[in-house]
Amino acid sequence: MSAVPAPSITAGRIAARVVAERGELASRFAGAAPFRHVVIDDFFEASFAQRLLAQFPGFEQGNFLSEDGRPGSKSTFERIRALGDGFAALDDTIRDDGFLRLLGEITGIDGLRYDPWYLGGGTHENRHDGGLQAHVDFNFHPLERWQRRLNLIVYLNPGWREEWGGALELFGDPATAPEHVIAPVFNRCVIFETHGHSWHGFNRIVLPENERGQSRRSVALYFYTPAAEEPRAAHSTVYVDRPLPDRLQPGHVLDARDVADLQRLIGDRDNRIAQQYGEISRLMTLVRAHERGLAGSMLYAARRVQARLLRRQG
Incomplete structure (x- = not known):
């Protein structure tokens, strides 16, 4: 795989340290359990992370209705270019060949493609009492003949306290305790491989009475590779309820x-x-x-x- 060119579109957006340390990040990703993943703090350049935070959509701007049509504790927004120049720049970055090669070097996965529709991705916001059961994600793109390979999540929660919950949990077995618990602190990125046993979720958000105006905010980006053949074992997201x-x-x-x-x-x-x-x-x-x-x-x-x-x- 060719080296990431410099300068590239990642400059001023992805922290320079991430590009410089991509070999070390690749080693951490390859050796992680219960499935391949890596946690990268200060992923975006500080000013760019603040720009995204300033342009993060309000809860009611997104899709916040649950399956029964009633307001829920989660809101998502997929049309991120409409949110402002910061999110438009983010969209430009993650579709760029230089960024896709960087992501490929870190994960060892060639031929990555970003999802221009942000299906299931985009901005995510979760309020008090929200949580997400252990699950594995849908494995093929609904519109293209692409296989889902990676999730990249960046959290935008300044001042978040670990005791508030909302931590990403990675499971080897969804019926047991998580093997890794990752707090959603500001500008922390988690990249993990998606497949039939990449069980993950997040624990319940429990905010103090005087902090109920806070919420758990993140940007979720999904990446694919072309499927070798017509999908025969495609599935939607599969959940396991907590015991x-x-x-x-x-x-x-x-x-x-x-x-x-x-x-x-x-x-x-x-x-x-x-x-x-x-x-x-x-x-x-x-x-x-x-x-x-x-x-x-x-x-x-x-x-x-x-x-x-x-x-x-x-």
Whole structure:
């Protein structure tokens, strides 16, 4: 792989130290567990990180409705070029060959492509009481014949305290405790490989009463490589609900904290069922639309022929 040219479009945006230390970062990425990843503090140049923070969209500007159509604790915004010159510069940077080569040198993955639609990515904002169950991400791009390979997340949370939660969790086994817990502090970047066992999520955000105006903000960027063949094992995001707390054992007397945790776990389960129902409904709508077309007419005719043959054989 060729070296990253200098100067490149990363200048003034990606910290010069990241480019200079890409060999060391590659070693850390390759040797990490439970799956390949690297944590890079001060990822953006300081002034550029502040510029993105200043242009970060308000919660109500993004998509903040949950699966049932009600306001939720998470807001996302995919059209990042509309947010200002800082985010337009970020978009220019991550699509540039120099940046993609830098990312390839750090991760050892050639031929990376950025997603111009930011499907599932863009800006993410999570408020008090929000969290995200352990999951693996969808593995093929919905519009292109691309395989998802990397997530790159940069946090934009000045003054964030670890006891507030919202920490990225990396799991070897989603039914057990996380192997790594990474606080979402300002200008911290996490790059990790995505595949069938890259289980990750973030723990519940618990803000003090006087800090409820704070939120967990990040920029999520996803990268792909061309798929070698037509996807045959494509899947959407797969979640695993958190297990019951260890303290809930026979003989334990429930207190207010226990009841709140149980209500939250049941709510998470109900939301997941509703989400899966929505995905199935959308899939069936696509199937019906497909069957009304030429291919559907041919399939219907073939079914009628098959039924007649079976009737004659009977």
